Amino acid sequence: MxxxxxxxxxxxxxxxxxxxxxxxxxxxxxxxxxxxxxxxxxxxxxxxxxxxxxxxxxxxxxxxxxxxxxxxxxxxxxxxxxxxxxxxxxxxxxxxxxxxxxxxxxxxxxxxxxxxxxxxxxxxxGKDALLLRMIDTAVGDFPVPAELPAGWREVIETVARQQWKAYQRHQWLPSAITLGRPQVLPNLLPYTDAVLRAVAGRLDPSEALYAAITVFGYVRGVALNLEPETHAEQDTGMTADEWADDQVDQLAAMIRAGDLAGFRALGMPDGFDFDYDLDVLFEFGLQLVLDGLERRLRLR
The missing domain is CATH 1.10.10.10 (Winged helix-like DNA-binding domain superfamily/Winged helix DNA-binding domain)
Structure with missing residues (x-):
């Protein structure tokens, strides 16, 4: 057969x-x-x-x-x-x-x-060793800048955006890097180190490491959507906005049938136009994460 x-x-x-x-x-x-x-x-x-x-x-x-x-x-x-x-x-x-x-x-x-x-x-x-070298090389294409801003927030923004660029260029990378058991690689550690230096003396050691993991996890989490979105656009020939436009009637029917007040408060389904953009989502979420970290630093 x-x-x-x-x-x-x-x-x-x-x-x-x-x-x-x-x-x-x-x-x-x-x-x-x-x-x-x-x-x-x-x-x-x-x-x-x-x-x-x-x-x-x-x-x-x-x-x-x-x-x-x-x-x-x-x-x-x-x-x-x-x-x-x-x-x-x-x-x-x-x-x-x-x-x-x-x-x-x-x-x-x-x-x-x-x-x-x-x-x-x-x-x-072998394959496992090759994957580690692939990750290290791909991350190394987007190194942490040697000269970083003075402010802690600007440092983390710089590092997060550099990480985001790496994920955009190598869309398989977010799924290859793990969060709970991160690979110990020469080009990957400087990302965490830069965040740790930015909050050094402002948080206790455990909090500082959790802050670095949170930033890393946020960027990686959003980046996990890059590859599926690329494949979806290739397979359907439709951008995310075009796909959303194609779902309008079905979405409107569900909002009306379920009397979904949150969606209605946005003006949906009749008068709300939303442009979905992963870059915008990344920047918006990054600021939310840093706003929360800033509040934590002030309390400390």
């Missing part, structure tokens, strides 16, 4: 052969395949990986999986390509940026780099 991923790969292969999807054009995303075929993400990812291994498609950062081989030429089979850890980690990050963390595997990276899978283990040791 043919496996589901093989069936999906076969149909995509036929679309490519017939010219329905031409070289350079984007293949359906994993989310689209999940919805279209009713399969799990791992199955959809494996179907796309199969085509990449066959040389029919490749991963393009910021775009997805596109038809055709990658631009870089592959070495002859008997050649021993040069490889370094930085290149390996960057290749993994490029895959995660384009297709999500689930698409990253040692086999996939080896295929993209034109080397054997076993060759990679000499550089990173």
């Amino acid at each position: 043919t496996a589901p991923y093989q069936q999906i790969a076969a149909e995509l292969r036929q679309r490519i052969a017939s010219g329905r999807i031409r070289p350079g054009e984007r293949l359906p995303s994993t989310r689209t395949l999940m919805r279209e075929y009713g399969v799990a993400m791992a199955t959809a990812t494996k179907a796309l990986t199969t085509l990449q291994q066959e040389g029919l498609a490749h991963s393009l950062p910021g775009v997805g999986t596109v038809v055709g081989p990658p631009a870089r030429s592959r070495p002859p089979k008997d050649a021993v390509p040069s490889l370094n850890r930085e290149e390996l980690v960057r290749a993994a990050i490029a895959i995660a940026d384009a297709e999500g963390l689930a698409a990253v595997s040692m086999r996939r990276i080896a295929s993209d780099l034109g080397v054997s899978t076993m060759a990679l283990y000499r550089y990173v040791g």
Whole structure:
């Protein structure tokens, strides 16, 4: 019996052969395949990986999986390509940026780099070790500035916004970093350290650490919405505002049926226009968090 991923790969292969999807054009995303075929993400990812291994498609950062081989030429089979850890980690990050963390595997990276899978283990040791290096490298692209403002609030704002930029660029990153058992990494610790320095002497040690965790958790929490929103827009072809406009009639009916006074106080469903923007939400929530911390500092 043919496996589901093989069936999906076969149909995509036929679309490519017939010219329905031409070289350079984007293949359906994993989310689209999940919805279209009713399969799990791992199955959809494996179907796309199969085509990449066959040389029919490749991963393009910021775009997805596109038809055709990658631009870089592959070495002859008997050649021993040069490889370094930085290149390996960057290749993994490029895959995660384009297709999500689930698409990253040692086999996939080896295929993209034109080397054997076993060759990679000499550089990173395994998938778990690779993930740690990916996190550290991605965070390191957005370091805490060497010169920080004088005020404690401005310091935390600077650090939080820098973290937010990292999450925007690498949307798999919020789900890879953990809150309760954070990874101890050289490029990650300075974020916490900057917040601790900002509140040093103002809070007792436990409170200071809880404050740093709260700020980190807030930014990460909002950032967890970045990747699903990107996938939703790719899969539906609709922005968040366009999707909301499409739900207006249903929302209005539910507000009227439930007599939802809170929504009515906003002027909904008839006269309220709301523009949903994750950047605005991030800044709004950040100020609420810092307002609460400021009150705590005044009490202390």
